[in-house]
Amino acid sequence: MDIPTDTPPPPSHVEDAKPTTPEQKRAARGATRPGDRIFLGLSRGSGIVLLLIMAAVAAFLAYRASVALADNEGNFLTTFEWDPAGVAHDGKPYFGIAVLVFGTIVSSIIALAIAVPVAIGIALFISHYAPRKLAAPIAYVIDLLAAVPSIVYGLWGALVVAPNLTGLYSWLDDYFGWTGVFEYEGGAPRSLMTVGILLAIMILPIITNVSREVFLQVPKMHEEAALALGATRWEVIRMSVLPFGRSGIISASMLGLGRALGETIAVATVLSPNFVINASVLDYGGGTFAQNIASKFSEASEYGRDALIASGLVLFVITLLVNGAARLIIARRKEYSGANA
Amino acid sequence: MSTVTIKPGGGHDTTPLKAARLPRWTPYAVAAGSLAVAVGIGLAAGLESRMQWGLIAAVLFVAVSYALAARVEGTRQAKDRLATSLVWVMFLLAVVPLASLIYETVERGVKVFDGYFLSHSMGVVADDEPGGGIYHAIIGTLEQVGLACVIAVPIGLLTAIYLVEYGRGKLAKTVTFFVDVMTGIPSIVAGLFVLSFWILILGFDSSGWAGAMALSILMMPVVVRSTEEMLKLVPNELREASLALGVPKWRTILKVVLPTAIGGITTGVMLAVARIAGETAPVLLLVWVNPFINTNPFDGPQGSLPLYIYQQYQSGTQAGYDRAWAAALALISFIMILNLVARGIARWKAPKTGR
């Protein structure tokens, strides 16, 4: 990768004249002395190392995945089984990610559906509703929620939350069971719904924090404009805070989605995996990409591991797209938020 | 309630300033009432789960507040109250899990949490018998996290310096973007990457070092981000003052910029450590498990605290659960202490501005 020698640096407050020769460019960076050159080289090198790592992640995963996929007898995208050892297929590997795609998407959607409204509520609470003395401690509590390791969430989810959910699930079954989505046959509630609830709690802090930042950035004068028109507090929020923060909320939710998609150990702890697609989200079973890797890894042969890497590559690409999109939205927002200064 | 609405174009001379309002104590009374009714319903209907009680109370609270306000104060005020009560309920919804999690961890964790537990390994302890400890896991985690720091901190720091002090062109933009994207890499994917090239392709054994490499990938973007933020806080006047004295740029960065931002950078690194210390997935793939004490992170499987919790949980025995909770208590305490210290440093060493 060639470093930005052909693109002139954008004008900044330090350098006004556009440097043309290499010497001038170095001078513009303040890198004419040997010490400066070494230091610039080191720091730029680190940046490049970072990019190389990202490229290597993609390359190595893709390579191992291709090894696995070359021998796969099943269709990788539509097969409902995970049998890389070929136990049920005369020793021929037969595996696909259909079940994992379903489980990952369903659990993430449940997580987002719960977490986004709650997170917006908490963010508004901190930025606009809480007594001022309370706002900082609450923000700190939310940060603590983010610091709890996922394995502890998993332990808590499996041993504390799940046993408490049977009542709620039978109740959902009583009233909404007819939809098919909320059917519950009893038994341990280690289902995609439980996973979704746990994931919601886990992604709450990141969505809250990003939204809160955005809400606090709403210029005071826009809020005062609404107030002076005789708006109630909620109307102020609806007229000036939420429109201003919409793109922030969207990107915050996508960052949360990225987390939910890739969460491994908490899901592996709580879910009773079962490689089937279940119409009901309350009954146990299903699986997610990350959970499947963690659960199947210890018993997998080398080929089995390659198969898991193939599914990991899909997860990598999905989270890359989701996070990239979120970051692009944030970046675009930064550009136009200064427009009406 | 017609007092609140105003007719357009005309009629304004009649706008009254006063509006019927509910007394100040209304929300508290409604909250207490909903809670009481929810408990009543819960007891009467024999709902075992406290979660249902709480949900019923929350729904009642929101609905009753809205209905009351709509009757007395008018729809606009009612909507305002609806929003307020919803926001409060959301906040409580978030506090309950945290409180429960911390309470349960402490309550169930103290059972076997003692000096013996901290100073012994799991060697020759069967899953279903009590005893054993986390000594080997603590050593493993500390070494893995330490090695991850050794890799990630220099790269992270230098990258942040590049982005803030030198970066202007396309490369800087690309790096910034990918640092952000890297923050979102699932930890299991980082684990799979090291697995594929270090263990499957290069043929090395599982070891603490392999885990540390994966952890460092997770740590780097966090270090870059926080360092970047801190360097940006250093006022430009300081740099210009130093450069104007004829100090070369690299010495300016080392002697003026970094020392000014060191508090914030330390905080960032510690928060990053707190994050990776609790990572289980990459450790599961790369460090494997070892119930014995292995102090050499470059040779063979090691223990690890998060993985220990997972293992003990999976054993499915009461003794295992007890150990899992105790280890969770140890891990959470470690991470919370790191967090508190980091924040303390941030406050203590905060760059003094506005002078």
Add this chain to the structure above:
Amino acid sequence: MAKRIDVSGLNAFYGSHKAIEDISMTVEPRSVTAFIGPSGCGKSTFLRTLNRMHEVTPGGRVEGKVLLDGDDLYGSGVDPVNVRRTIGMVFQRPNPFPTMSIFDNVAAGLKLNGSYKKSELNDVVEKSLKGANLWNEVKDRLNKPGSGLSGGQQQRLCIARAIAVEPQVLLMDEPCSALDPISTLAIEDLIGELKERFTIVIVTHNMQQAARVSDRTAFFNLAAVGQPGKLIEIDETERIFSNPSVQATEDYISGRFG
């Protein structure tokens, strides 16, 4: 349409800090009252107590009475939301809602009160924009965002937004301080027209402006930094600028301090 304001014994606080002390005055209907005085003398704070915007600031607190045609704004049972609806405000920096079109900005206050017929809304928006001398400039781009206008146009848009809800009183907090001279002139002309319909109170740093637009002028001052601001005197503008009764006023107006 326009109402008179009687203030008596008003104190305003930020937390424990007293910002203004014991202010009593009368603001006459259908006239322009200007507040002048050195920075930090509390004239903007006082203005914000007149429509209960002061208490929006964290720690903001008010003692005393503000009567709008005899009704106390701070009486028990008074809803600040209704107060702000009755007493409109224009701010120092133009602050149209950035996400709304020009039309929606003007209609924002009306829409708060529920359903309006589209034609009714159209009428009010047109009337208000004409009232703010902005109609001819924006009538072809009502659906464009308000933030695309020039600073002076944005400020007139904010005035249109404020008068669209037909307030009794219009408060203006240094409305021209962020504008160029030509835009300032346009706003000053507008104020002259608006006083036919509204009671107007304007805070200004510009004494020529006070002399040009106002009928009555109030001079505020503070004893020392950290001390609360006080009303020194209020009188006919002509008298304040030619023959004030207090020495401090004359010193300030002739540029001896402040």
